[in-house]
Amino acid sequence: MLKIENLVTKFGSVVALDGVSMTAHESKITTVIGANGAGKSTLLRTISGLEHPAQGAITWQGESIVGRRPEDIVRLGIAHVPEGHAVISELSVEENISMGSLFRRRKFKSDIAKAMDEMYQLFPRLQERRKQLAGTLSGGERQMLAISRALVSRPQLLLLDEPSLGLAPLVVEQIIDSVNTLCRTTGLTVLLVEQNANTALGVADHGVLLALGKVVADRPAAELKADENLRAAYLGY
Amino acid sequence: MNTFLAALFSGTSRGAIFALVALGLVIVWRGAGIVNFAQMGQAMFSTYIASTLITNGNSYWVGFFVALFAGAAMGALLDILVMRPLSNKKKTELLSSDSMRAAVPVIASLGILGALQALAGILWAAEERGFPAPAKQEGFTFGSNVMPFTAFDLFVISLVALTLVITTLFFKKTGIGLAMRATALNQEVAKLSGIRTNRTRTLSWAISGAASSLAGLLITPTSNLSPNTLDLVLIVGFTAAVVGGLDSPAGAVLGGFILGMVISFVTFYDTPEDVFLSILAVLLLVLLIRPRGILGSKDVRRV
Amino acid sequence: MSNLKAHSIARKSLIRTFLFTVVMLILGSRFDAYNQAQLALVLILFIGVLSVTILTGISGQLSLGQGALMAVGGYSTALMMINYKLSLWIAIPLSIISAGIAGLLLGVAAARLSGPYLAGTTLVIALAIPTLANRFMSVFKGDEGLPVDVGYPPAWFSNTFGEPSYEKWQIYVALPFAAIALFFASNILLSRSGRMWRAIRDNELAASLNGVNYSRQKIYVFIVSATFAGLSGALYGLRGLVGPSVYPVSLSLTLLTAAVLGGIRSISGAFIGTVIVVYLPDWIEKALGNFSLSEQVSNFLPALISSLLLILVVVINPAGVAGTRLHKHK
Structure with a gap:
């Protein structure tokens, strides 16, 4: 379980997160929705250690992770797929995936090939393009690669930042489906940030609505999806 | 014809060394975003260590390997003691701008260069001394003709070729090599993948230090050793790296050989006094026509 | 600071310059011959550090x-x-113009470069230019160089103020130029162009969005900086010889060291840094007076210490000695 209490993150004088409290429950998909600039990405970046909070607590499985470096937080089982299909274009598909498992080479040597095979089973298109440079992939394939890069480390918590960004609806559906299946079959906990609220709420168990760095609503996803007032006020449709 | 061959051979063996220097610069630039102007100061210092060991009766190879190790250690120390604290200071007011963030590490590396040169002067005096070559420096004989190509040239070229093969394999085939490439290309994704980027960066400094020490060991038999001798090599290496593309290891090698040829042909056909002007001309030409170098990638880093 | 009007900027700079001149004149009259020569050197290099x-x-x-x-x-x-x-009073202003033209050429090349590319390219230039002295032997006289000095004061000067010593005359020649340089530097720092240039430093993109044509401004900065460097170099040569060995690459590094040690953002920092760089060998000699050091050590010790200081200043406080005060201003 990931527990966030009163989290504040600032960029200079700009307050991006203004006292956020929320929880991501084990083996569930929790989605954080909200308009552009609501602080959704900052929330994930603060959890994974890329940004340092000004105050507040982040507890993962009973242990505080505030102030740890990103490379240590990954080792605790939290994998972050940042916004914008974050892969390294100059490396091959295979290298991008195996990059995610480098830190497990000593302790889990025998598992690495298996984990990589699972990624190729999850996204068969990546296997076809193993030797290609990541820069030559389509947007959807790059997003699959970024997710594989994170999943190959066998995380317990996946932080997924706007996987739908710039992708065709069909591809989005495919990616979200894969993540959903993974969550239901392996017990992965997912924290999904989305601007596309409908898609996200459709698959999530729980929804958190963020506006200007503050939590406006924190309810079961279905309930949130049905609330037309909130939708009109914060998401504009 | 003989002049042409001589220029070609000398260009190849010099070019091999410049390629090594440029490669050292490129490795640190990719790994840390810093052009290390102290690089050949480190090489000078470790060559002095080798020279001292050899004059005290140790074999050439003892000096050789100790110098390589010293070069690597100096590179790593430099990162840990100076560059890492500096990059952790990004939030200070003076370093808050891009241009100063680029300038301050350069200033630090110049300070290190000055300190190493002064220390070498104190420890080993300023006058030039020779440095031994492990192979003959007389040209091969072909019938009655003496060829403008020596056993030492052959040694230099094969050693550099071996080094290039080993580094390429290291970067392409090993996990640490992959971690280093990932850190160089995208630090954020590297960190999120669990790569300890501080360590891989220190490793790039160490590898670069060893490569430039090797360059120092290979060039001093023909140019003698003094605290300042390798300054010129740094300039040539920098130009070679820019010509090939600062972020491209293959470009560094290409640039090294181009510079080796340019310098060698200017020396043989014109006069050695024009060498610097020709280096400057090559540098300006490349910067004006193709600022990211021949093999540099398009927009990884701003020029 | 940003709302100062042109005349009040000029007045502020004028007051600074006046005080500086008076203090230097007093120091110059109190010092012995050796320190007078050192003071002249400080004044000359100060101009270069300002660049x-x-x-x-x-x-x-x-x-x-x-x-x-x-x-x-x-x-x-x-x-x-x-x-x-020509008299040096005519030759120096003319050579400032030629340095400005060199700065223009350099600036045009530099406008496209930044960071280490600029540093490396200018380093190659610093090495290549002195070799021109040997390339055009008949004009520049190669390694031997051209002997020049400040000569003797004109008759009216000696008649009015008495015959100054050679060292004192060096100060009297350097001081007016240093004062003018200080006045202009102070004006530039306080004026609109200064603010514009700082904007370029802080953020090229934002500056260009605010209508600053940054490559043109970069060239202007180079020209201005080159005139300061040229003036400093002219006076530096008048200490006895103009030749390739007088302007080695290490001279550029000395200027940079001085600027960083004192605080690279302020005029007072430039002066403090220059004093440190010029006097460091004397201070070390004094501090180690009781130890008998070999010549080998004493020759290189100042360079070692100033380099270590440079590294320390950069790592601990990149704003330099005078820089901390400036922080509060902002």
Whole structure:
């Protein structure tokens, strides 16, 4: 379980997160929705250690992770797929995936090939393009690669930042489906940030609505999806 | 014809060394975003260590390997003691701008260069001394003709070729090599993948230090050793790296050989006094026509 | 600070310059011959360090070619004085113009470069330019160089103020130029162009969005900085010789060291840094007076200590000695 209490993150004088409290429950998909600039990405970046909070607590499985470096937080089982299909274009598909498992080479040597095979089973298109440079992939394939890069480390918590960004609806559906299946079959906990609220709420168990760095609503996803007032006020449709 | 061959051979063996220097610069630039102007100061210092060991009766190879190790250690120390604290200071007011963030590490590396040169002067005096070559420096004989190509040239070229093969394999085939490439290309994704980027960066400094020490060991038999001798090599290496593309290891090698040829042909056909002007001309030409170098990638880093 | 009107900027700079001149004159009259020569050297290098402060501290561009620009100033002055028998009071202003032209050429090349590319390119330039002395032997006289000096004061000067010693005359020659340089530097720092150049340093993109044509401004900075370097180089050559050995690459590094040690963003920092660099060998000698050091050690110790200081200042407080005060201003 990931527990966030009163989290504040600032960029200079700009307050991006203004006292956020929320929880991501084990083996569930929790989605954080909200308009552009609501602080959704900052929330994930603060959890994974890329940004340092000004105050507040982040507890993962009973242990505080505030102030740890990103490379240590990954080792605790939290994998972050940042916004914008974050892969390294100059490396091959295979290298991008195996990059995610480098830190497990000593302790889990025998598992690495298996984990990589699972990624190729999850996204068969990546296997076809193993030797290609990541820069030559389509947007959807790059997003699959970024997710594989994170999943190959066998995380317990996946932080997924706007996987739908710039992708065709069909591809989005495919990616979200894969993540959903993974969550239901392996017990992965997912924290999904989305601007596309409908898609996200459709698959999530729980929804958190963020506006200007503050939590406006924190309810079961279905309930949130049905609330037309909130939708009109914060998401504009 | 003989002049042409001589220029070609000398260009190849010099070019091999410049390629090594440029490669050292490129490795640190990719790994840390810093052009290390102290690089050949480190090489000078470790060559002095080798020279001292050899004059005290140790074999050439003892000096050789100790110098390589010293070069690597100096590179790593430099990162840990100076560059890492500096990059952790990004939030200070003076370093808050891009241009100063680029300038301050350069200033630090110049300070290190000055300190190493002064220390070498104190420890080993300023006058030039020779440095031994492990192979003959007389040209091969072909019938009655003496060829403008020596056993030492052959040694230099094969050693550099071996080094290039080993580094390429290291970067392409090993996990640490992959971690280093990932850190160089995208630090954020590297960190999120669990790569300890501080360590891989220190490793790039160490590898670069060893490569430039090797360059120092290979060039001093023909140019003698003094605290300042390798300054010129740094300039040539920098130009070679820019010509090939600062972020491209293959470009560094290409640039090294181009510079080796340019310098060698200017020396043989014109006069050695024009060498610097020709280096400057090559540098300006490349910067004006193709600022990211021949093999540099398009927009990884701003020029 | 940003709302100062032109005349009040000029008044502020004028007051600074006046105080500086008075203090220097008093020091000059109190010092012995050795320290008078040292003071003259401080004044000369101060101008060169100001060129670094303007270029690197204010506009954020790092050049290692200031020594080459100093050589341009030095050679121009020497050639005019030797070949056309011009007085130094005419030759120096003219050579400032030639240094400005060199700065224009450098700036045009530099406008496209930044960071280490600029540093490396200017370093190559600093090495290549002095070799021209050997390339055009008949004009520049190669390694031997061109002997020039400040000569003797004109008759009216000696008649009015008495015959000054050679060292004192060096101060009297350098001081007016240093004062003018200080006045202009102070004006630039407080004025609109100064603010514009700082904007370029802080953020090129934002500056260009605010209508600053940054490549043109970069060239302007180079020209201005080059005139300071050229002036400094002209006076530096007048200490006895203009030749390639007088303007080595290490001279550029000395200027940079001084600017960083004192605080690369301020005029007072430039002066403090210059004093440190010039007097460091004396201080070390005094501090180690009781130890008998070999010549080998004492020759290199100042360079070692100033380099270590440079590293320390950069790592601990990149704003330099005078820099901390400036922080509070903002």
